Amino acid sequence: MTTEPPRRRILTLKSGIAPKTAEELFGKKRAPAKAAPPPPPPAPSFGWKCKPCGKGFDPPAEGPDDEVVRCPNCNARVGIAGDFRADPPPARLRARSVKKPG
Ligand SMILES: [Zn+2]
Incomplete structure (x- = not known):
């Protein structure tokens, strides 16, 4: 009994098959993609607004x-850092707190 190494089958591509076009693959022509509008920039999450x-x-x-x-x-002087940390902020601040949504 002889043991032969398993022969590898060489996969060959059958010739004569025309490559499918994208049109055939997807069934129909696709309309040219419209230039999608750029996504809106994220809303600035400022905590304060300069008065x-x-x-x-x-x-x-x-x-x-x-x-x-x-x-x-x-470049207006709106206050000092400590004023912004006070709760409620003192009225001398030349900025108002912006309510963040959510
Ligand atoms: Zn300002």
Whole structure:
């Protein structure tokens, strides 16, 4: 009894089959994709709005309480860092808290 190593079958592609076109594969022509509008940018999650200019900003989360906080947009001095951490914030703040949705 002779043991022969198993022969590997060589898979050959049958010739003569035309490659299918995308049209055949998907059944019908697809309409050219319209340029999808870009997704809306995520809403800025500012916690505060500068009163003078109305732009949103976030006061520094860390640092000394007496650190002067300026609006990054108009550079107005809106208060000191400690004021933003007070609850309720003092009226001298030149910024108002923005209620975050949710
Ligand atoms: Zn401002």
